[in-house]
Amino acid sequence: MKTNEIRKKFLKFFEQNNHAVYPSDSLIPSNDPTLLFTGAGMNQFKEMFVGTGSLDFKRATTCQKCLRTGDIENVGKTSSHHTFFEMLGNFSFGDYFKNEVIGWAWEFIREEMGLPEDRLSVSVYTDDDESYDIWNKRIKVPAHKIYRFGESDNFWPASAPSKGPNGPCGPCTEIFFDQGPSIGCKKADCNPSCDCDRYVEIWNLVLMQFKREEGGNLIPLEKKCIDTGMGLERAARVMQGVLTNFDIDIFTPITKNIIDLLEIDPDENSAHVRLVRRIADHMRAIVFCIADGVYFGNEGRGYVERRLLRRAMRDVIEMGRSEILLYKLVPVIVNVMEDQYPDLVKRRENIAKIIKNEEERFHETIERGTHLLNEYICRMKSNKESVLSGKDSFRLYDTFGFPPDMTESVLKENGLSFDKQGFEGEMKKQRELARAKTQIVSSVFSDDLKSAGEVEKTEFKGYESDRTESVVRRIIVNETSVNFAEAGQEAFISLDVTPFYAEAGGQVGDNGVMRNDNLEIEVINTVKEGGGILHICKVTKGKVAVGDNVIAEIGVARRTAIRRNHSATHILHYFLRQVLGQHAEQAGSMVSPDRLRFDFRHFANVSDVELERIEFLVNEKILDDDHVETNEMSFKNAVSAGVTALFGEKYGDVVRAVDIGGYSKELCGGTHVLRTGRIGLFKIIGESSIAAGIRRIEAVTGMEAIKRVREKEKTISDLCVTLNTNESMLNSRIKEMHNEIKEYEKEIRKLKQKTQSEIAGELLSNARELSNVKIVTAKICNAEISDLRNTADSLRKATDSIVVVLGSVFNNNVILLAVVSDDLVKKGLHAGKIIGEIAKLVGGGGGGKAEIAQAGGKDVSKLDGAIDDAYTLIKNKLEENGAV
Numbered sequence: 001m002k003t004n005e006i007r008k009k010f011l012k013f014f015e016q017n018n019h020a021v022y023p024s025d026s027l028i029p030s031n032d033p034t035l036l037f038t039g040a041g042m043n044q045f046k047e048m049f050v051g052t053g054s055l056d057f058k059r060a061t062t063c064q065k066c067l068r069t070g071d072i073e074n075v076g077k078t079s080s081h082h083t084f085f086e087m088l089g090n091f092s093f094g095d096y097f098k099n100e101v102i103g104w105a106w107e108f109i110r111e112e113m114g115l116p117e118d119r120l121s122v123s124v125y126t127d128d129d130e131s132y133d134i135w136n137k138r139i140k141v142p143a144h145k146i147y148r149f150g151e152s153d154n155f156w157p158a159s160a161p162s163k164g165p166n167g168p169c170g171p172c173t174e175i176f177f178d179q180g181p182s183i184g185c186k187k188a189d190c191n192p193s194c195d196c197d198r199y200v201e202i203w204n205l206v207l208m209q210f211k212r213e214e215g216g217n218l219i220p221l222e223k224k225c226i227d228t229g230m231g232l233e234r235a236a237r238v239m240q241g242v243l244t245n246f247d248i249d250i251f252t253p254i255t256k257n258i259i260d261l262l263e264i265d266p267d268e269n270s271a272h273v274r275l276v277r278r279i280a281d282h283m284r285a286i287v288f289c290i291a292d293g294v295y296f297g298n299e300g301r302g303y304v305e306r307r308l309l310r311r312a313m314r315d316v317i318e319m320g321r322s323e324i325l326l327y328k329l330v331p332v333i334v335n336v337m338e339d340q341y342p343d344l345v346k347r348r349e350n351i352a353k354i355i356k357n358e359e360e361r362f363h364e365t366i367e368r369g370t371h372l373l374n375e376y377i378c379r380m381k382s383n384k385e386s387v388l389s390g391k392d393s394f395r396l397y398d399t400f401g402f403p404p405d406m407t408e409s410v411l412k413e414n415g416l417s418f419d420k421q422g423f424e425g426e427m428k429k430q431r432e433l434a435r436a437k438t439q440i441v442s443s444v445f446s447d448d449l450k451s452a453g454e455v456e457k458t459e460f461k462g463y464e465s466d467r468t469e470s471v472v473r474r475i476i477v478n479e480t481s482v483n484f485a486e487a488g489q490e491a492f493i494s495l496d497v498t499p500f501y502a503e504a505g506g507q508v509g510d511n512g513v514m515r516n517d518n519l520e521i522e523v524i525n526t527v528k529e530g531g532g533i534l535h536i537c538k539v540t541k542g543k544v545a546v547g548d549n550v551i552a553e554i555g556v557a558r559r560t561a562i563r564r565n566h567s568a569t570h571i572l573h574y575f576l577r578q579v580l581g582q583h584a585e586q587a588g589s590m591v592s593p594d595r596l597r598f599d600f601r602h603f604a605n606v607s608d609v610e611l612e613r614i615e616f617l618v619n620e621k622i623l624d625d626d627h628v629e630t631n632e633m634s635f636k637n638a639v640s641a642g643v644t645a646l647f648g649e650k651y652g653d654v655v656r657a658v659d660i661g662g663y664s665k666e667l668c669g670g671t672h673v674l675r676t677g678r679i680g681l682f683k684i685i686g687e688s689s690i691a692a693g694i695r696r697i698e699a700v701t702g703m704e705a706i707k708r709v710r711e712k713e714k715t716i717s718d719l720c721v722t723l724n725t726n727e728s729m730l731n732s733r734i735k736e737m738h739n740e741i742k743e744y745e746k747e748i749r750k751l752k753q754k755t756q757s758e759i760a761g762e763l764l765s766n767a768r769e770l771s772n773v774k775i776v777t778a779k780i781c782n783a784e785i786s787d788l789r790n791t792a793d794s795l796r797k798a799t800d801s802i803v804v805v806l807g808s809v810f811n812n813n814v815i816l817l818a819v820v821s822d823d824l825v826k827k828g829l830h831a832g833k834i835i836g837e838i839a840k841l842v843g844g845g846g847g848g849k850a851e852i853a854q855a856g857g858k859d860v861s862k863l864d865g866a867i868d869d870a871y872t873l874i875k876n877k878l879e880e881n882g883a884v
Contacts, residue, residue, distance in 0.1 A: 001113070001239040003250045004339045007063050007232060009112050010088045014061035017104060019090055022060045023651075027067050027292040028301065036301055037067040041089030042206075042227040047530060048093040049168060049208065049225050054457065054531025058095040063088050063232065063340065065292075067285055069304060076278030079197055079237075079244035083308065084285035086232040086340075094223030101205050101226045102134050102173065109175060109202070113239060119178045121199065123147040123192055125154040125171030131207065135173070147192055156206045156227075161216055168221065170208040177202050177238045200238055203230040246277045250336045254280040257332045261325050262316065275315040282308040283329045284337075290351045291344055293587060295691040296358045302691065309355065313362055314406070324363060327356035343645075350583040350601055354693040357603055361692065369400025373407065377414050386415075390422015397423075398430060455494050455532030462499040462510070462671065463630070467553040470495040470514075472546055476534075484545040492534045493521070493544070499554050500526040502533045506589035507566055507670040512554040518542045519550065559671065561593035564679045564701045567628060567660065567672045568618065569598050572682075572697065573644075574664040575617045576600055579610055586646060587694050591670065595685070595700050602695045606687050611697075618682045625677035626661030633657060643667055681705035756787060760794035767802075770875060771884035773824065774802045777870040779863060783808040785854060788817040792852070796821055803829065803878070805838060805870040807863050814842045814857035816866075825850045828881035837873060841866040 001009075015021050025044035029035045032046055041064040047053035064087045074081040092101070109115050122141055124131045126148040135141045151159045160169040176192040176199040184196030192199040208225040210218040233245040240248050246255060258276050259266060266272045286308055294301045296309070312326055330352040334344045344351075376392055379385075388411060396402035404423055411417055456473050475485050476492040485491040493514070500523060503509035509526035514535070519542035523535045535552075544550070569589055576584040580602055588599035606614075635655050639645060643657045643665040651667060658668045660676060673679060680702040690696045700708055720726055725733040759780065767774040776795055780788065788806045795804050796819055804819040818835040825831075832853040839846045839855035842862045846855020857863075878884045 001236075003232060003236040003248060006113070006235050006239060007086070007088065007340060010108065010230070011061055011063060013108050013112055014059075014090045014104070017059075019059040019061040020057040022062050024062060024064045027065055027289060028294065036304065038064065039066050039068045040064070040227075041066075041087045041229055042091065045091055045093070045227075048091075049227070051223065052530055053093070055093075058093045059091065060093075061088075061090045065288060067289070075281050076274040076276075079246075080200070080231070080234055082233065082245065082281050082285075084281065084288055088230040088232055088235070089228050090226070091228070092226035094225060097209075097224050097226065098131055098134055098207055099138070101207070101228065102131065102139065105175060105203055105205060105228070106139050113235070115177060115238065121145045121147065121176045121178060121192055123149050123154055123172075123174045123176070125173070126150050128154075128171040128173070128207070131171065131173045149193060153193065156208070160212055161218060164212060164216075166212045166214060168208050168225070169210050169212050169218070170206060170224075173205045173207065174201055175203040175205075176200060179243070183243070200234055201231075202235055202238060203228065244277075246280065251280055253332050253336050254284065254329065257329055261328060262319055262321050264319055272319055275319055279312045279315050279326070279329075282312040283326060284333055286312075286355060287330060287333045287337075287344070287351055288341075290354050291341075291347055295354070295587070295694050297691055306358070309358055310362055313359060322363075324356060324359040326359055327352045330355065346582075347585075350585070350693075353583070353603055354601070358692055365400050366402075369396055369402050372396065372400065373402070373410055377411070377416065380416055381414075386417065388416065388418035390419040390424070390426050393418040393423045394426035394430075398426075455529040455534060456496075457531040458494060458533040459497040460499075460501070460533065461497050462501045462554065465499050466556050466559065467551065468495075468497050468499045470497050470550055470552045472544060472548045472550060475544065475546055484543055485539050486543045487539050487541055490536075490538050491544075492529075493537050494529075494532050494534055495550075495552060498526075498533055498535070498552055500533065500535055500552065501554075501559075501671055502526045502528040504528060505668065505670050506569075507562060507591040508593075510554045510559060510562075512552070514544075514550040514552050516548065516550050519544055519548070521550070523552075523554075558593045561702060561704070562591055563671050563673045565593070565596040566591045566668075566670045567676065568622075568679050568682055568699065568701050569596050570658060570660055570664045570666055570668070570672075571618050571621055571676065571679075572596075572598055572614070572699065573600070573666070574660075575614050575621075576602075576697075578617070579614050580606065594704055595698060597696060597698050599690060599694055599696045601693055603693050605689075606695060606697070611684055611687055615682065615684050621661065621663075622676045622679045622682060624661065625675050627675055628661075628672050629659040630672065631657050631659070638667060641665070681709070683708050756791045757794055760791050760798065763791070764795055764798055768871065770878060772801060773878060773884055774799055775871055775874050776802065776804045776806075777867050777874070778805075779807050779867050781808065783815075784810055785815050785817065788815065788854075789852075792817055792819040795819070803834075803874050805834065805867065805874065807867050809860050809863065812860065814844060814860055814863050814866075816842070816844075816846065816855040816857070818848075818853050818855075820851055822851065824878075824883055827883040829877055829883060834870075834873065834877060838866050838870050841869060 011021050025038050027037050029038050029043055032043055035043060038044070041062050042049065045053065045060065048055055065084070066087050067084050069083055071081050072083060075083060090101070090104070109120065110117065122135050122145065124135065124146065132146060132148070135146050136143055151161050154172045154174065155161060156170060156172050157165065179198050179200060184190060184198030185194060190196060190198055192201070206227040208227060209221055211221055212218055233248060236248040237245050242248060245251065255276050258279050264272055266276060286305060289301070289305045294305050296302050296306045309326070316326065330348055334348045338345050373396060376388055380388065393404060393407050396407050397404060404420070407418055461468050472493060473496055474494040475482050477485055477489060500510040500512060501507065503526065511525060512523045514521040514523060514537070520540045521544060522538045522540050524538060525536045527534050527536065569591060573586055584600045584602050586598070587601055590597040632654055635651050635653060638655050638657050645651060645667050655667050656669050657665060658672055659665050682699060682701050683705040684697055684699045685708060686698040688696050716727055716730065720730055723730070723733050723737070763776050763778055764774070767776045769775070780791065788808060792804045792806060796802060800821065801823055802821045803824060806817045808815050816835055816839055818831040820829045820831045830850045832847040832849060835853040835855045836845065836847050839857050842857030843859040844855055844857025847853055
């Protein structure tokens, strides 16, 4: 049975059993900011499990895209570990429980998948007699095929009864497939608890029936829930009769493509099998990460993605290839996954370009890392050291992607090693820092408010009205629902109907007022909470109570400006794709009253000519004064009508489509102008890179654009006055002045060279001499490092044997330079070592080559003394090396 068929059968089976087939969440969790990635099917239903969700069903089934890195070291080594995988699941939110879920699981396994009963075993939690009896007495699974395991194996979260955490929890029951006694450890007493791989865990049924409280007390839940997970790849492995997940139908085309690209024969090298599998896994994960809006970076999700690609690239290098070629795997990955994820097809080329760009960057990094490692090796040999520090080896790993085994191999070739314990210590520090950075805490408007109970649904009237007559439904002060709030208090207020737009889709939330004859409330911002809308307020007059009637009115001028900017982003998006190419898709946006920001996929700077063209076309369409239509329709109808949906976003069955002039069609819940002419002037004010393959345009519209034009006119006017010219002659006047400055700079350089030559002559005439070696130590006032270099070069050219140490003060810091003639270098003198010792005297450091080196210091007051001491230091060095 093919993988796609298993997926379809599963969803159809539970749909027939009255489950809502719900779409997969993005790999970037939509409603749980504490997670880096979606790692389980239940993540997107977290609020439903804790009783604060607002979905209108109690049963659901999904095929969820998941990404986990906890077992990354096992990927490729074992038959079933992955980073990216698909999780089939069925869920109950206070509806059915053990009888139903166990019955359906067995029915699907036996009747839909057709797995033989004699190859199946199950496990239950050691104290869960209820599940045991259902399996044994109702399903008729023989007692010797039912295993009781402890809380570390068959409880969720693992070991929760004894170790926590507090909150919803419950026993698990699992279904295993026996691959046969010839697989694994081959012991007679082998059972599903053995990790030898004979038994494949197909399905885990989590039976959420308790709430753990402090002290380990398990309190029965009033509404019991079900959360199940069947790894699609494992199920396919069993159904296709192969021994590893990497041998199933959606993996073999990928691994074959890798083998062909690398021109290797895995049969000749078993180690290559592991590497090929790991590359296949990591590249599949990367493709889906990019498709869901994760881009290579140095923090959070982007850092995880970058590490995955670099691991895959190192595997390629380990197999003897150094070319940039992993991006070539994108087409085959898309091809095997497009049945469930058709949007991958139109993003295929863009994803490949993003990966290729990152590969090129990493190759440059590897070259720099190799150079740095060679420097470390030279330094170690020079200092007669044999062990590279943990800090230096970790820098190679963290900054340049060098794995410790690669560092160890190069060092070993040079008879050296590195401090593994120190490396692990640095790694531990980095993990702790990463954990601290990625503990993304949700705002006060979600987690903290859960203690106040579920926020009621709010009817949004803001598309058609700026003002509503509303009833106060709830007031929350200090995370607690209260009956009233008085003047001076800040509160979260929900209404039955509202004109206030809650922050979403890149558009900021509305502000405004609520009032009646006895009351005035300032609305500072508006946010979503569950199925409701919360107004972040400050009571400025009177007292507001639950049940009060109020007039709710948005800040109209602010909303009008937001409408202009939001409609402008849609037109901008359209013309970005027309001018730069269809790959220039939206990657993020921010719409506020004073400006708009639009992020899009592109791999090069947008040229001035392209920006001018885009700005011209947007303004041309604005002047056409096209009608802006908004319509609600089914998601399927919207897609078939050519409406653009953002990949990675999750849409409901009914969506809102915004159509501007018939050319720009996008799904959007934001507020817009009625006609494009109301946008006014559109002006781009900035274009930049924000990540690999992601560009950002910032722009203003309406009065803000006019204000920007006036500011530029004022700048031009002021320049004309300063330069004593008019606007028509301004450009030529600036060019004329620029040429004049160039001529002045030439004259200054000539004078400096003459002065430096004179200084060098004076220094040489005053040089101290020791056995025909001239020693020059001097402080030169008001000199830059380039001046010191020029002076030192003149001195070295003027005589055969010379040592020079020069110092100056520049920008309140000491600068130092040392030069040693070639004949003295051959005798063992080293400018880098000389300057390093002198730099210590001024509170600094530095170094360089044997012939020339520079340094710096912070203590300006000690420069004169350091220059005086330099002579003695040089004299000693000459004597030590037998140069005098």
